[in-house]
Structure formats: C-alpha cells, structure tokens
Amino acid sequence: MIVENLSRQKPFITKDGSEIRSILDRTNAPVENQSLAEARVSTGGATERHYHKLSEEIYFILEGRGVMEIDGSEQEVGAGDAILIPPGAWHTIRAQEDLRFLCCCAPPYSHEDTYLS
Numbered sequence: 001m002i003v004e005n006l007s008r009q010k011p012f013i014t015k016d017g018s019e020i021r022s023i024l025d026r027t028n029a030p031v032e033n034q035s036l037a038e039a040r041v042s043t044g045g046a047t048e049r050h051y052h053k054l055s056e057e058i059y060f061i062l063e064g065r066g067v068m069e070i071d072g073s074e075q076e077v078g079a080g081d082a083i084l085i086p087p088g089a090w091h092t093i094r095a096q097e098d099l100r101f102l103c104c105c106a107p108p109y110s111h112e113d114t115y116l117s
Contacts, residue, residue: 061099
C-alpha cells in the first residue's frame with residue numbers, strides 16, 4: 001500500500017511557472033499511468049500558456065477564483081469546478097484570487113511533455 005501526505009511533499013516550479021507539490025507520481029511511488037499534484041497560483045498570477053502533446057489533464061479547483069483559457073475560450077472558475085484539458089490544447093489559468101487546485105495528468109506530468117508558446 002502506498003500512502004503519501006501532501007504536507008510531506010516539497011513544492012517545485014513547473015515549466016509553465018506554477019508551484020506544485022506532487023502527491024503521487026513517478027518520483028515517490030510506482031505510478032505508471034497518471035500523476036496527482038496540488039498546484040497554486042497567487043492572485044494576479046498565471047501559468048504560462050502551454051500544451052502537452054501526450055497528457056490529458058484535469059484541474060479540480062479547491063480554493064480561489066480565476067479564469068481558465070483553453071484554445072482561446074475563456075471561462076471563470078472557482079472552488080468545486082473540474083476542468084478537462086485535452087492533449088494538444090493550449091491552456092493557461094489566471095488567478096483572480098489565490099488559487100489552489102488539484103492537477104491530474106495521464107500519462108504522468110513531465111517537463112519534456114510541456115510546450116510553451
């Protein structure tokens with residue numbers, strides 16, 4: 001059985017500029033097909049617009065409000081919202097207030113699969 005606690009995970013900055021803490025991924029568990037992380041974007045901040053060739057992502061907003069942009073379409077998002085980001089879709093999230101969200105990636109997140117504009 002593998003159990004990891006968020007409080008024991010060290011934050012790092014992803015290629016798109018967001019601060020994340022991996023909860024379960026290839027770095028701390030025998031994960032093969034997905035990854036789960038907590039991400040944070042401070043008020044007024046945003047992730048750099050990017051896409052993933054391979055990974056499908058799901059964001060689940062835990063706290064805060066922001067604007068999600070996927071392939072030029074924008075929508076306000078907040079606590080309780082789940083957002084599907086298909087592989088190949090350009091995307092960014094801008095924080096109108098401090099955002100904290102879960103990010104699930106399948107296959108697992110990697111810097112090598114993150115392409116910036």
